Amino acid sequence: MSSSRDTFSPHSHIPYGADGSGFYSDNTIGCYNVILESVPLVLESVKSASVKPGSVFTIADYGCADGGTSMSLLYACVKELRKSYGDDLPIHVIYEDQPVNDFKSLYFRLEGLIPGPESYVLDFPQRVRHNMRHKLLQSVSASSVCKLGIFLHCPTLAA
Numbered sequence: 538m539s540s541s542r543d544t545f546s547p548h549s550h551i552p553y554g555a556d557g558s559g560f561y562s563d564n565t566i567g568c569y570n571v572i573l574e575s576v577p578l579v580l581e582s583v584k585s586a587s588v589k590p591g592s593v594f595t596i597a598d599y600g601c602a603d604g605g606t607s608m609s610l611l612y613a614c615v616k617e618l619r620k621s622y623g624d625d626l627p628i629h630v631i632y633e634d635q636p637v638n639d640f641k642s643l644y645f646r647l648e649g650l651i652p653g654p655e656s657y658v659l660d661f662p663q664r665v666r667h668n669m670r671h672k673l674l675q676s677v678s679a680s681s682v683c684k685l686g687i688f689l690h691c692p693t694l695a696a
């Protein structure tokens with residue numbers, strides 16, 4: 538007997554292309570370019586954040602898909618944080634998407650195992666951790682994850 542907790546209805550965005558192939562971002566240059574345009578704006582937010590000693594800087598990417606379209610933005614954020622606060626600041630990047638998402642490609646992109654934008658994990662490995670979630674925050678609307686939902690927060694670690 539199944540309950541509503543056992544069922545999951547995927548949203549309209551079902552991953553296409555072979556699992557682990559990075560197909561989404563390799564074929565979505567338009568989204569990549571739009572997100573790239575947002576780098577100066579997001580960096581202003583990063584620079585204006587109040588970072589207290591001992592805090593963790595958390596960045597969440599809602600509706601991340603395979604992470605390729607936001608990789609350069611997150612790279613720029615991590616680079617800026619390292620420039621401003623050095624290697625000691627812990628940075629936590631949370632990737633959120635549906636359970637059916639191609640998280641395998643995201644892992645591969647972060648580890649540089651498929652070609653694409655440079656991974657901040659490889660270039661700034663000190664005290665950067667990342668994880669992948671489903672239903673991180675229920676209040677985030679589907680329309681926001683279908684575009685770009687980047688959330689910057691310090692000092693609280695959303696665990």
Ligand SMILES: C[S@@+](CC[C@H](N)C(=O)[O-])C[C@H]1O[C@@H](n2cnc3c(N)ncnc32)[C@H](O)[C@@H]1O
Binds near residue numbers: 550569635684
């Ligand atoms: C069009 S893609 C956008 C991917 C990336 N953010 C970008 O801008 O290139 C939409 C993404 O949102 C995800 N998504 C849609 N509805 C969602 C939901 N209710 N909860 C979590 N993720 C969702 C899809 O699985 C898909 O990966």
